[in-house]
Amino acid sequence: xxxxxxxxxxxxxxxxxxxxxxxxxxxxxxxxxxxxxxxxxxxxxxxxxxxxxxxxxxxxxxxxxxxxxxxxxxxxxxxxxxxxxxxxxxxxxxxxxxxxxxxxxxxxxxxxxxxxxxxxxxxxxxxxxxxxxxxxxxxxxxxxxxxxxxxxxxxxxxxxxxxxxxxxxxxxxxxxxxxxxxxxxxxxxxxxxxxxxxxxxxxxxxxxxxxxxxxxxxxxxxxxxxxxxxxxxxxxxxxxxxxxxxxxxxxxxxxxxxxxxxxxxxxxxxxxxxxxxxxxxxxxxxxxxxxxxxxxxxxxxxxxxxxxxxxxxxxxxxxxxxxxxxxxxxxxxxxxxxxxxxxxxxxxxxxxxxxxxxxxxxxxxxxxxxxxxxxxxxxxxxxxxxxx
Ligand SMILES: *Cc1c(COP(=O)(O)O)cnc(C)c1O
Numbered sequence: 001x002x003x004x005x006x007x008x009x010x011x012x013x014x015x016x017x018x019x020x021x022x023x024x025x026x027x028x029x030x031x032x033x034x035x036x037x038x039x040x041x042x043x044x045x046x047x048x049x050x051x052x053x054x055x056x057x058x059x060x061x062x063x064x065x066x067x068x069x070x071x072x073x074x075x076x077x078x079x080x081x082x083x084x085x086x087x088x089x090x091x092x093x094x095x096x097x098x099x100x101x102x103x104x105x106x107x108x109x110x111x112x113x114x115x116x117x118x119x120x121x122x123x124x125x126x127x128x129x130x131x132x133x134x135x136x137x138x139x140x141x142x143x144x145x146x147x148x149x150x151x152x153x154x155x156x157x158x159x160x161x162x163x164x165x166x167x168x169x170x171x172x173x174x175x176x177x178x179x180x181x182x183x184x185x186x187x188x189x190x191x192x193x194x195x196x197x198x199x200x201x202x203x204x205x206x207x208x209x210x211x212x213x214x215x216x217x218x219x220x221x222x223x224x225x226x227x228x229x230x231x232x233x234x235x236x237x238x239x240x241x242x243x244x245x246x247x248x249x250x251x252x253x254x255x256x257x258x259x260x261x262x263x264x265x266x267x268x269x270x271x272x273x274x275x276x277x278x279x280x281x282x283x284x285x286x287x288x289x290x291x292x293x294x295x296x297x298x299x300x301x302x303x304x305x306x307x308x309x310x311x312x313x314x315x316x317x318x319x320x321x322x323x324x325x326x327x328x329x330x331x332x333x334x335x336x337x338x339x340x341x342x343x344x345x346x347x348x349x350x351x352x353x354x355x356x357x358x359x360x361x362x363x364x365x366x367x368x369x370x371x372x373x374x375x376x377x378x379x380x381x382x383x384x385x386x387x388x
Contacts, residue, residue, distance in 0.1 A: 025052025103137025105258030195333025230329030
């Protein structure tokens with residue numbers, strides 16, 4: 001039996017997979033079992049920020065796996081400490097909690113917000129406002145936080161205490177605010193929801209409401225964080241620092257990690273015994289994440305991301321099938337006039353290019369390290385498919 005047959009027989013069929021079995025990758029290209037190669041514009045959904053098997057990253061990961069692969073959080077170890085110090089220094093946050101995924105990072109943020117409010121104001125101030133069309137994860141609590149009706153099915157009862165506000169609708173935001181609210185949670189660019197960038201005014205209003213009413217602003221930067229939008233954190237585009245920021249996808253360079261960052265005001269809300277994760281902050285994963293941050297620290301990296309973004313937008317502007325381009329940095333949504341995003345994805349795959357979709361858009365999340373040459377080759381394929 002081949003991998004596809006084994007998968008279909010033995011893995012729960014929760015995913016709509018493409019009929020390709022990938023075997024190996026290097027830099028920003030991978031190949032399947034038949035030796036066909038693909039340029040990668042998806043980064044394993046924004047995770048392989050340094051491309052496939054980046055050398056510095058792979059060396060650090062392999063060295064760590066041969067030295068000390070896991071300890072649990074009953075002990076101290078250097079990789080998670082070093083990563084935390086770096087994360088805090090680079091972002092301005094005070095403390096971090098590690099989980100293993102975006103959903104777990106968000107669970108931590110939600111628990112932190114509720115406890116912050118409980119400690120200070122007592123019971124009943126537990127409502128978290130999120131946005132219509134958001135995506136915050138697949139656990140029961142983060143599904144409840146996700147403001148899309150399609151996700152609120154089958155698994156009843158969901159976690160109570162979430163309220164959904166229309167993105168960029170300041171009046172709706174004020175209408176849904178009351179004394180039970182303890183946090184407002186947003187993605188600066190809604191990724192799964194269709195690569196929709198929030199308005200600067202709306203973000204400014206959220207930030208000032210949160211400060212005024214002492215409720216926590218939570219930025220879900222699971223997809224937008226770690227350079228994806230051309231800044232280390234997408235909040236920097238708006239001069240906005242949330243009280244709590246969650247990270248995951250791009251941080252691990254392709255290994256599972258989630259991180260919940262808290263500012264000084266709420267850094268000590270979660271004390272001993274209030275939260276935990278057996279694997280969270282695993283040494284191997286953290287050793288890799290340190291290498292991702294070392295890459296991000298270099299001069300000119302963010303400018304390069306912006307230049308690559310500008311190039312993609314310029315190429316797309318010449319394609320008549322493109323109705324609109326959304327997003328920020330190397331997180332790009334392409335609205336189409338006639339074609340279906342799923343068909344474009346399929347044709348790109350056939351021609352050796354991996355792309356993603358989000359709602360009815362084609363979505364691009366190329367590895368941040370992609371060369372201009374490789375980017376141009378990929379855009380040739382994409383533009384051909386779109387024009388065909
Ligand atoms: C992907 C994503 C999540 C969920 O991350 P998992 O690692 O799949 O749990 C949460 N929030 C946003 C914004 C995401 O893009």
